[in-house]
Amino acid sequence: MHKRLSMVLVSVLLVSFVLSACGGGGAASNVKVGMVTDMGGIDDKSFNATSWQGVEMAKKELGVQGDYLESQQQTDYAPNITQFVNQGYDLIVTVGFMLADDTAKFAAENPDVNFAIVDFAYDPPIDNVRGLVFATDEAAFLAGYAAAAGSKTGKVATFGGISIPTVTIFMVGFEKGVEYYNQQNGTNVEVLGWSTADNNGVFAGNFESTDDGRRIAEEFMSEGADIIMPVAGPVGLGTAQAVKEAGDAWDIGVDTDWTISVPDYKDVVFTSVMKNMDAAVFDSVKMVTEDGFGGFGGESYVGTLVNDGVGVGPIASGMVSSDVESAMDDIRQGIIDGTINTGWADYLSSLN
Amino acid sequence: MNKKRSEDASIREDTSSVATNSETALRDKVRKTRGVVWRSLLVPLLATVTAFAIGGLVIIATDESVYEAFQDGIGRGIVQVFIVIGRAYGTFFTGAFGNPAQIVEALFSGNAAQIRRAVYPITETLRISTPYIFAGLAVALGFQGGLFNIGAEGQYFVGGLVCVFAGYSITGLPQIIHLPLALLAGVAGGALWGAIPGYLKGKTGAHEVITTIMMNYIAYRLAEFMLDVGGPMARGDGRPVSPEIQLSAYLPQFFPNRVDLRVNAGIFLALGVAWVVWWLLYRTTVGYEIRTVGKNPDAARYAGISVPRVMVITMALSGALAGLSAATDILGVLHFMPNSFFSGYGFDAIALALLGNSHPAGVVLASLLFGAIGAGARNMQGMAHVPIDITSILQGLIIVFIAAPAIIRALYRMREPEEDEELALARG
Structure with a gap:
């Protein structure tokens, strides 16, 4: 029995090598x-x-x-x-x-x-x-503005996967958007998890662990944040899960529109910062x-916002007033005109 | 003190050889040794063959075209099974070793570009094997000394950091000085990172498995700190990578200035170092002490060996080898260091040491096998659309069968090993 099995295995291998010459092919297209x-x-x-x-x-x-x-x-x-x-x-x-x-x-x-x-x-x-x-800072700025308007607790949060520019660009724009909201409306909405001034923030240290995403989200929520933007790929799915379980908090999707790409959590997606690499x-x-x-x-x-290379997804219904939505249209135009500063260029030059 | 002990050992060897000095007995002994060598190769070999056979089943089971063909009829399905598996392992073989016909044709044509393309697969196999050899030796040396070094990955990071720093920051030296200096920097970084857990184990008994894992995390964070944008070793172009090393620190390539054919002098260094490790383990007092502590630390202490000292030496040497692994990757292949340098070598190295039975020659063979799997699987991914994850499946299966040789023996109806052979295997 054993002998037969091993014979079969060996012969499969041998025949495979013999047949290897007949592989290949496929429909050809010119590009x-x-x-x-x-x-x-x-x-x-x-x-x-x-x-x-x-x-x-x-x-x-x-x-x-x-x-x-x-x-x-x-x-x-x-x-x-x-x-x-x-x-x-x-x-x-x-x-x-x-x-x-x-x-x-x-x-x-x-x-x-x-x-x-x-x-x-x-x-x-x-x-x-x-x-x-x-x-991405342009879209994240808009999301930050909307989050500041939509937060019931007056605290919003963000964290990254690893501290690299393609990640921090989201966080810098987000914080600046919240700041702009405070400036315009005389409020004092706080951002947890990132500070451009200190060039320091919360990072999971990886782009894999959903457990990290959940743990960090739970910490933020216990400190009072109710809208969280995880810039960490799959780590953010753990955040979405934690937010869903908490019931009174929201998640901001990144890269794609999470109401479509992560349908399991579409009910807790506040909005998404889309980076249309596709x-x-x-x-x-x-x-x-x-x-x-x-x-x-x-x-x-x-x-950019102009060529739809970046953008924000729809905002969860009932979370912000129509005044906020129309203010966002003005801000969008302001960013495009260059009259509103997203803070990214300043941050970059502060590094060198 | 040391000298005396080695003299004692050699006297003991002399007397034992006198006892078997008749010619037939000697021939018997040689034959027996040969048998042991052959049998110790047999299990890994059969484990590899079995792993490939099961890997083939995985490839078939995950190929949609097979299911489609079976819907057309069993005969069509069976033919498709052979086509799929043949294409997969055919591209695997040509990806790892090249297409023999193409190599011969290229050599006869004398066309440089054609030759380069024909030998490319084998150069990639050797290139992938190079860091594997060092990392495998690192863990194997630890095993010989009874220490389970899970920290090769961290030692690789720190060795890499020190090596790349020496590679880019020092200017104006000729290659003959700068290159060895950069290599030694890698050795020093790795050795330091390895010696710390060795010291903790020797002095306080802190288990090296725990401490080396913790040292790994410190190494990852250290590398992030040094190389992140704005960090002290960052290049300053907005990316978390070190500056490029100076040309004088490059390991010479077989094909100078080729970006695709990256095999370099590192492979010779690896083979040389493997020999040095063998010599150290089996021909020097230090090696004797390492192996004695590995077999029985209490007996070693009773025999007058300073066990803590040997543990520090073992871990430092192990770390030095892991550091060399990083040094050859940086000086020979990448020419800079990224912050997320997750090579996985530190963990693959445990598999290599097991597969090679903790013997330097075994580690070299195991590394060449893993190099071939790496290069072959990549070609299989490109040409036959088999996901690259098949590498981990094959490597994992090989290790399962090595770790549980009873499966292989039952499968191939091998007899039970003699006692001393069993011991030799169990030691790994």
Whole structure:
């Protein structure tokens, strides 16, 4: 019996190797798009997953071929890019600023291949790379304003996954939005979990642990906060769960509209700060597929309130008055005009 | 004192060899040793084969096309099973070792670009194996000394921090001085981080499993503090990464200036260090002391060995090896250090030490296997669309079968091992 089983196992292996030559094939489309993820993996419910949605959209609407390779370590970025280069892909999308060094090296080595990188822009720009960056502070500012208006306790909170600029940009804009509300309305709504002045805040230390998201949310709620914005990918799902159980608190979604992407918690989503990476990736694929495309020419994509690269989702009904909503329209215009400062540029320059 | 003990040991060896000095007895002994070596290789080998077979079942079970084919009929389904598994492991093999026909063709063509592409898979396998060898040796050395070093990951971080600092901050040195200096910096950082739990264990009895785990957390936070935006070692371009190291600290690449072919002198260093660890363990007084403490600390103390001192030495050496693992990644591959450097090597290293039976040669073989799995699985992901998570499944299965050799013996109807062999396996 045992012997038979092991014979079967061995023969399956042997036949497999023999048959390996017959593999391959598949429908060919003229544009091939390859995406290299960061370490969170393709199903991180965060920037990798959102960027991949852009490729999926392009597969459906533009008929391109799209594939992804997941990175498990920093040393995986280069071989993953190599694989796409060797297979003749036309556009290679790298997700996350951690891939910036490798993307730059491969772009220099392969001038005929187009690259797009999420969350990074080169200075000076590289001709065949399109940096996809987002003014998330603009949307977070609006969410902060709305949260300050909607809070019953006069305390709102935010925390991050790891202290990196793509995370803190949410927190800086959020705090500034609350401050602006206080300034306009003579209130004193407090922000827990982040202080731009001190350049310090609460961070889970990872982008994985839902337990951390729950624990931090419970601490914030015990200190009196009733609206919490977790900028930590899947960690935020723990926050949503804690908020749902508490019953009298709300969660602010990040990256995507959580009433749609996380339907389990749609009843406790106050609003969402959307960073439409899928739209940016789709836009880049579309450029490559267009007739007469002559390269990116080193131009970057900056997602703003104007081009809908960033935005806020619908606010939970009954949470803020129509006066607040119309004030938000004015603020939106103010941010676009540059008359309202989201604080991000000042924060960045304070670091260096 | 030390000298005397080693003399004693050699006298004992002399007398034992005199006893078996007749020619046939010697031949018997050699044959027996060979048998033990063969059998000690057999279980890991069969464990690997079985893991791949079960991994194949996982690949089949998670492939939609197989289910679709079975809906068309059993015959179609079975054919599809073989196509899927063949494509998966076929791309796995070419991803790990290259396509033999392509390599031969490229060598005959003499076209440099063609040769580069043909040998790329094997260069990646060697590149992935390099840090594995050091990390595996680190844990194996700890096992030999009876210490379970779970802190290789933290020692890797601290070694990396010190190494990258030496790599970017020192300028104007020739490579022949700067490179060894940067490597030694990695060694020093790792050794320090390892020596602390060793000292705590030796002096206070604090269990090294607890202390090394805690030291890991301190190392992660230390790296974040140093490298986060605005931190003392941050590059200053808004990213949490260190500056690039100077060219004079680069480990020489086999293919200079290639961004894709990253195999470098680190692999030679790894093989050399593996030999040094073997020599240290089996040919020096210190190694004898480490192994004695590992087998029985009470007996070692009775024999006059300072157990706390040996524990500090063991952990420092173990940490030094983990530091070298980071140093070769930084000086040979990345050329900078990111704040989230979660390599996973520290934990894979435990598996490598188990698979290699805590012997340096075994660790090297195990690391080459894991390197091949890493490179092969990546190609399988790209060419056959098998999720990269298959790497963890294969590695996990191999370790399960190594840790429970009874399963393998029952599966392949092997006889029970002799007692001394059992002991040798249990020691890991």
